[in-house]
Amino acid sequence: MIEFYGVSKEYHGRRVLKNLSFQVAQGEFVFLTGPSGAGKTTVLKLLYRAETPGAGQILVNGRNVVSMPPSRIPELRRTMGIVFQDYKLLPTRTVFENVSFVLKFLGVPLAERRRRAYQVLRLVELHHRVNAFPEELSGGEQQRVALARALVNEPELLVADEPTGNLDHRLAQEMMRLFSQINVRGTTVLVATHDVALIRETGRRCLTLDRGGVLEGLVEAALPPQAAWRREGSSAHPVVPEERP
């Protein structure tokens, strides 16, 4: 489903990714972790062609993302669902509108939009808040709306960037349960997170970005003992402030 071959990326002369190679099979649930600045968000942006690599090749579902002409990028992105850390909800639109406006732009009739929006909102247990505005929702609810929006177009691949970054531990676990449910339905899931405890609890495959490269394996095995940001018994590293109660 996802293949990275020798991918490198620099920002203003600073190398973020160096000869990065990894694969994610169709239907897998994979975590991408590492300290702040390791390049987790960059990897995701490269996937949906918000960025282009300095070197290397990236394949998504067999399609070469790097050499893809700009006119084909929308088509690529329509096969993915993207969940952003800052939710990116539209404050002037209701939950239903936030979830369904992409479908509206794709010409899906209102009845079909309602059906699909209700379906995904039911999955994230927000079907009773369809007419609420984002500011009326808690952080966890907003994140679930963002997840519903990512799922409404029935993507083959779900990409989430720090989806639990602003949630307490209980809500973060709830989000992971949802991701697992979605994965069980056949959607490939790639979650970028720095939450080591959560990765450990979920017990899924983990790719750890370190010094521009990737270490493979479950989080316990993959994390190098000397990793400065790793703390045994803690759910997150000290670089990112802990926000849990």
Place this chain on the structure above:
Amino acid sequence: MRSGAAVASLLDEALAGLWRARRMTAVSVLQIGFSLFLVGLFLLAAENLGGVVDALREETAVTVFLRPGADEAAQADLERRALDSKLVAAVRRVSPEEARRRFARSFASLAGATGTLSSNPFPSSVELDLLPGAASSAALRPFLANLAAFPAVEEVQFDVDWVRRLRGVVRLVAATGAATGFCLALGAAFTIANVVRLTILLHRDEIDILRLVGAPEILIRGPFLLGGVLQGLLGGLLALGLLGLAFRGVLMFITATENVLLGVFVVRFLSPATCGLLVLGGVLAGLVGGTIASRRHHV
């Protein structure tokens, strides 16, 4: 993707966008409406003046004044030549007595004065009704010169030059209207571009998200382009409405004042084709403004 539903969504989003920036939209529509209203006024004036010129040119008869003592044979020869010219539809003799009666009818206050004269000062004349299109014919001028050369002819009266000058004025009015309209439409397009750009700024987040979720470019830019077109359309319709009101106002003024001169000049509203062109002008201005604003680096 269903194209009908997509177009409906575009329209829905375009209307919603205009409503969110309604103050700027109102300014834009007013500006384009006023611009097209001015253009419409020029067109209205040109169309009516043109109509008047056509009417005058077609209705005017050539009057051939005869010398005193012109005999019957000379008059008959003149009439025959006129009818043979293929420019004249009919000839009509006007005797001095008939000429005096006409003068008395037209200038009632002076009718008494002509009665006091010892002799009739009005000459005999022959009126020639021109065939349709004859007034514009190149053959008319030599024909009139030939008539004037007749020994029995005192003077030939057909003031075709002032009609031509009036035609020139009409062309000038129309050209001025077109030039002014073009400049004003450019200004309106610029205003529309700014309104659309403002709408784009208001929707920056939506555009980013739409792009990230893979909405096609046409669907991202479409509502903004359509917004510009809608503003132009509304401006065009507003201009037509204002022109209709102004036209009715002038008609009411003419009726109230019984002003014969204005009655001659304001005779009809713009033709449906011209009305359509005016609205189309607004739509085009909106399309240009919308296109400028929704170029790739703006959206």
